[in-house]
Amino acid sequence: MEKIRIAVQKKGRLNDSSLKLIADCGIHFPKNSGQLKSPADNFPLEILHLRDDDIPGYVMDGVADIGIVGRNEIEEQRMDLPVMENLSFGKCRLSIAVPREKSYTGVNDLEGQIIATSYPYLLSRFLAENSVNAEIHEISGSVEIAPAIGLTDSICDLVSTGSTLLFNGLKEVETIFHSSAVLVRNRGLSPSKLELANRLLLRIRAVKRADAFKYILLNVPDEKIDEVINILPGLKSPTIMPLAQKGWSSLHSVIPEEAFWDNIERLHNCGAEGILVLPIEKIMF
Numbered sequence: 001m002e003k004i005r006i007a008v009q010k011k012g013r014l015n016d017s018s019l020k021l022i023a024d025c026g027i028h029f030p031k032n033s034g035q036l037k038s039p040a041d042n043f044p045l046e047i048l049h050l051r052d053d054d055i056p057g058y059v060m061d062g063v064a065d066i067g068i069v070g071r072n073e074i075e076e077q078r079m080d081l082p083v084m085e086n087l088s089f090g091k092c093r094l095s096i097a098v099p100r101e102k103s104y105t106g107v108n109d110l111e112g113q114i115i116a117t118s119y120p121y122l123l124s125r126f127l128a129e130n131s132v133n134a135e136i137h138e139i140s141g142s143v144e145i146a147p148a149i150g151l152t153d154s155i156c157d158l159v160s161t162g163s164t165l166l167f168n169g170l171k172e173v174e175t176i177f178h179s180s181a182v183l184v185r186n187r188g189l190s191p192s193k194l195e196l197a198n199r200l201l202l203r204i205r206a207v208k209r210a211d212a213f214k215y216i217l218l219n220v221p222d223e224k225i226d227e228v229i230n231i232l233p234g235l236k237s238p239t240i241m242p243l244a245q246k247g248w249s250s251l252h253s254v255i256p257e258e259a260f261w262d263n264i265e266r267l268h269n270c271g272a273e274g275i276l277v278l279p280i281e282k283i284m285f
């Protein structure tokens with residue numbers, strides 16, 4: 001039977017979330033114990049475990065049919081790969097940072113500087129767009145120490161929490177690219193492989209949607225039902241059931257998680273009680 005091959009990062013920041021996403025799609029595969037490939041036992045899928053830098057190239061060449069990798073890698077390597085889905089993990093930004101004590105008023109301050117980066121293409125594109133002449137010093141790891149050891153004036157690197165910059169006495173001055181993990185595919189997939197990729201995508205979307213929503217149950221005095229419904233934007237209109245206690249009802253709905261956090265005080269002020277917020281495993285529309 002035909003299978004598709006998905007490339008995922010073998011070890012590193014995207015590894016856990018990529019494998020969890022596949023598992024949340026109900027696909028079982030043996031725990032990876034260092035092999036290059038692992039076949040799933042209940043979906044025609046095979047996982048290829050690779051270094052993240054190699055994933056765009058392997059998907060481009062068709063060694064893997066689809067892959068999960070940071071958008072930063074795809075852009076930096078200028079790979080022409082269709083993005084099937086933006087994923088909700090691996091979020092980061094590619095930023096320029098300068099020593100904290102240096103004044104910075106705008107991109108023109110980068111003129112004539114030496115900038116260390118592992119992303120020479122994305123950086124050169126940004127500099128060209130801003131008509132800045134600077135020298136790019138390409139290094140593959142520990143970019144953040146370059147200014148402190150006198151190698152370069154500034155750096156351009158991925159940032160997520162910002163603590164690495166802080167720790168190294170640097171401040172973020174320009175963000176040049178926003179990234180997250182993406183699901184990409186080879187451009188020339190056969191119709192049967194494309195169908196398998198789309199079957200997987202349908203499951204991924206159901207998992208993503210479920211992560212963003214919560215199932216909420218609460219008890220509310222009858223006269224406050226309309227008010228509560230106005231506060232909680234649901235997928236559809238909520239289910240309302242009378243409670244044994246007269247004058248009270250139980251209300252059930254599916255809401256975006258932020259809607260709960262944004263409105264918790266208002267719900268309380270409406271007299272809502274016994275509020276339960278439960279995770280949802282999958283949502284299919």
Ligand code: PRT
Pocket residue numbers: 009010011012013014050051052053069070071072073090091092157158159160161162163164165179180181
């Ligand atoms: O071995 P392999 O080549 O597969 O892994 P790698 O070491 O090249 O990559 P890895 O695992 O570090 O990152 C994989 C992908 O995760 C990247 O390509 C990004 O798409 C994404 N990602 C998300 C990040 C970060 N956040 C991130 N913070 N990649 C790297 N970092 C590094 C950054 O380079 C800096 O050193 O983390 C440090 C900054 O983090 P904060 O939290 O201190 O700001």
Ligand code: ZN
Pocket residue numbers: 051052053
């Ligand atoms: Zn890498």
